[in-house]
Amino acid sequence: MSKPVSPPASPPASAGAGEAAGTPFRRVFIRVIAVEVFVLLMLWALQARYSR
Amino acid sequence: MHWLNWLVVVGYLSYVIIDGLRRSKGTKEIEGYFLANRSLPWWAVGLTVMATQLSAVTMIGTTGQGATDGMRFVQFYFGLPIAMVILGVTIVPFLHRAKVFTAYEFLERRFDPKTRSLTAFLFLVSRGLSCGTIIAAPAVVFSAMFGWSMVTSVAIIGVPTVIYTMIGGVQAVTWADVKQMFVIVSALVAVVIVLLVKMPVSPDGALRLAGATGRLRVFDFSTSLSNTYTFWSGIIGGTFLMLSYFGTDQSQVQRYLSAKSIEQARSAHLISAFWKIPLQALVLLVGVLIFVYYLFLAPPLYFNPAQQQLVQKSDPAAYQLIDARYHALFDARQVAARELAAAPASADETQRATLKERDAAVTQVHAEALTLAQRISGTASKDVNYIIPHFVLTELPIGLTGLFIAAVIAAAMSAVAGELSSLSTATVIDFYRRWVAPNADDKKLLFVSRSATGVWGLFACIVATFAASLGSLIEVVNRFGSIFYGSILGVFILAMMPRIRSNAAFIGLIAGMSAVGSVIVWAPQVSFLWHNVVGAVTVVAVGAVLSGMMPRAEN
Numbered sequence: 001m002s003k004p005v006s007p008p009a010s011p012p013a014s015a016g017a018g019e020a021a022g023t024p025f026r027r028v029f030i031r032v033i034a035v036e037v038f039v040l041l042m043l044w045a046l047q048a049r050y051s052r
Numbered sequence: 053m054h055w056l057n058w059l060v061v062v063g064y065l066s067y068v069i070i071d072g073l074r075r076s077k078g079t080k081e082i083e084g085y086f087l088a089n090r091s092l093p094w095w096a097v098g099l100t101v102m103a104t105q106l107s108a109v110t111m112i113g114t115t116g117q118g119a120t121d122g123m124r125f126v127q128f129y130f131g132l133p134i135a136m137v138i139l140g141v142t143i144v145p146f147l148h149r150a151k152v153f154t155a156y157e158f159l160e161r162r163f164d165p166k167t168r169s170l171t172a173f174l175f176l177v178s179r180g181l182s183c184g185t186i187i188a189a190p191a192v193v194f195s196a197m198f199g200w201s202m203v204t205s206v207a208i209i210g211v212p213t214v215i216y217t218m219i220g221g222v223q224a225v226t227w228a229d230v231k232q233m234f235v236i237v238s239a240l241v242a243v244v245i246v247l248l249v250k251m252p253v254s255p256d257g258a259l260r261l262a263g264a265t266g267r268l269r270v271f272d273f274s275t276s277l278s279n280t281y282t283f284w285s286g287i288i289g290g291t292f293l294m295l296s297y298f299g300t301d302q303s304q305v306q307r308y309l310s311a312k313s314i315e316q317a318r319s320a321h322l323i324s325a326f327w328k329i330p331l332q333a334l335v336l337l338v339g340v341l342i343f344v345y346y347l348f349l350a351p352p353l354y355f356n357p358a359q360q361q362l363v364q365k366s367d368p369a370a371y372q373l374i375d376a377r378y379h380a381l382f383d384a385r386q387v388a389a390r391e392l393a394a395a396p397a398s399a400d401e402t403q404r405a406t407l408k409e410r411d412a413a414v415t416q417v418h419a420e421a422l423t424l425a426q427r428i429s430g431t432a433s434k435d436v437n438y439i440i441p442h443f444v445l446t447e448l449p450i451g452l453t454g455l456f457i458a459a460v461i462a463a464a465m466s467a468v469a470g471e472l473s474s475l476s477t478a479t480v481i482d483f484y485r486r487w488v489a490p491n492a493d494d495k496k497l498l499f500v501s502r503s504a505t506g507v508w509g510l511f512a513c514i515v516a517t518f519a520a521s522l523g524s525l526i527e528v529v530n531r532f533g534s535i536f537y538g539s540i541l542g543v544f545i546l547a548m549m550p551r552i553r554s555n556a557a558f559i560g561l562i563a564g565m566s567a568v569g570s571v572i573v574w575a576p577q578v579s580f581l582w583h584n585v586v587g588a589v590t591v592v593a594v595g596a597v598l599s600g601m602m603p604r605a606e607n
Contacts, residue, residue, distance in 0.1 A: 028318075029137050032325045036133045039329050043126065043270045050263025052404075 060454025072216025118339020131290030184515025289581030542591025
């Protein structure tokens with residue numbers, strides 16, 4: 001017999017899915033993506049300058 | 053190797069063991085042993101997450117790849133930051149809040165025992181064998197470089213790791229990992245500094261030489277599914293792979309379950325999100341700079357000394373012929389490199405083309421030499437893994453050589469310790485306590501856990517010792533692993549979706565693995581990074597559709 005279908009651990013409002021380390025998730029996401037884009041641009045610049 | 057280098061290595065190994073034993077305090081209960089009483093700070097968890105993933109293969113194999121193939125491997129990690137953020141708001145809070153010991157335990161709460169047991173079993177099989185290969189990779193290299201037997205090489209890496217993991221549990225593993233990461237990064241930075249100091253050209257000149265030979269080409273935007281490392285396979289396939297690895301593999305899940313809180317676990321993931329790509333780029337750049345260094349200093353025909361001796365002894369005529377050609381072409385390439393370094397950057401097209409052409413000629417002769425070695429030894433040559441060990445032993449100053457050897461051992465130990473700890477946890481929690489002794493007290497469970505760590509350690513050392521003869525078996529297991537990785541991710545995605553039935557999830561898991569198996573058999577040209585996408589998408593689609601079709605009475 002299978003168990004109940006709903007997930008047993010849904011995020012409560014106080015520590016919800018929208019937060020990470022006390023920071024709104026959207027801001028964390030933007031920060032991570034911004035850093036990744038910056039790193040990729042650095043790699044792109046390295047390639048563009050030296051791999052003509 | 054100079055005795056001072058050995059002193060550094062022995063001193064480091066002794067320190068890790070003694071500190072590991074000291075950390076065994078507070079591991080009198082099962083939660084302390086497996087999860088450090090869920091008390092670790094985010095930065096320690098973040099470093100242990102990175103250390104577990106960074107093995108000796110990264111230190112010796114990836115740097116070698118940088119030297120021969122350039123920077124493009126870094127694309128493999130492009131999906132990692134995205135995956136870390138997604139995990140921070142999905143699986144991490146779910147599992148942390150569920151107060152589970154293993155990821156698979158959560159699947160029984162959500163679905164049923166068979167889904168939990170199957171996923172835990174698949175984890176044990178694949179990780180148990182991969183643990184052996186993680187020890188074997190550096191052990192083979194040490195064996196060839198220092199003339200040790202495989203048993204000695206495996207014991208040097210395996211025994212200290214098993215001791216501190218067995219006694220100290222996840223506390224010892226985590227705090228050892230923090231130190232290991234420090235040693236690893238220090239060694240890499242030291243090698244870069246030495247390279248830049250000893251290089252006969254300026255850093256800008258070195259990068260020009262690397263760029264002219266294609267070593268600084270990072271991005272490949274081709275959409276071919278058979279091309280393993282492209283921008284798209286990294287961003288899409290890599291995201292699925294990293295979601296699966298960091299979100300559902302017990303060796304990683306256990307790390308963040310030991311964090312003080314959900315917020316701390318999320319923050320730990322962000323360390324990898326921010327630092328993984330720069331760290332991998334640094335590792336590859338070390339390899340690229342070593343390639344440039346050897347444009348000016350004639351490298352041996354084979355970086356693997358054991359292979360060189362074997363070929364010299366077995367077919368001296370062929371060896372001398374190919375060695376002479378190799379060195380003549382090397383001299384021509386060196387002239388081209390010096391001319392390019394001396395030419396103004398604005399008008400160096402001719403010099404760049406000449407260097408590229410002569411580098412291709414050297415590469416061609418080296419490939420012929422490797423074919424000769426393969427014909428004589430009967431096994432595929434992995435000379436790429438000996439590039440950095442050769443450089444370290446012949447070019448680094450006293451003390452730094454020891455630091456680098458210690459860093460390679462540290463990388464192997466941190467990866468193996470994390471895996472041993474997670475193998476023991478899954479064995480005890482998902483099988484022993486679930487099926488054999490549900491009412492066992494902590495004292496008994498702790499004894500079984502330590503024994504399980506020891507047994508898995510012994511198993512990994514045996515696999516590592518016979519890794520060469522088990523080569524094809526290990527390859528089968530690795531392929532087997534790629535069949536279910538994405539599929540397990542699919543099951544966890546289903547677990548977080550409402551109205552998904554247990555049997556639908558189980559059937560979805562089987563369907564996902566079958567779909568990936570079919571791709572491997574009928575479309576073997578498809579790169580393994582795409583297998584994860586196929587597996588996860590199939591499981592979610594089949595699970596969701598079947599759940600919609602099943603009558604409500606089923607639950």
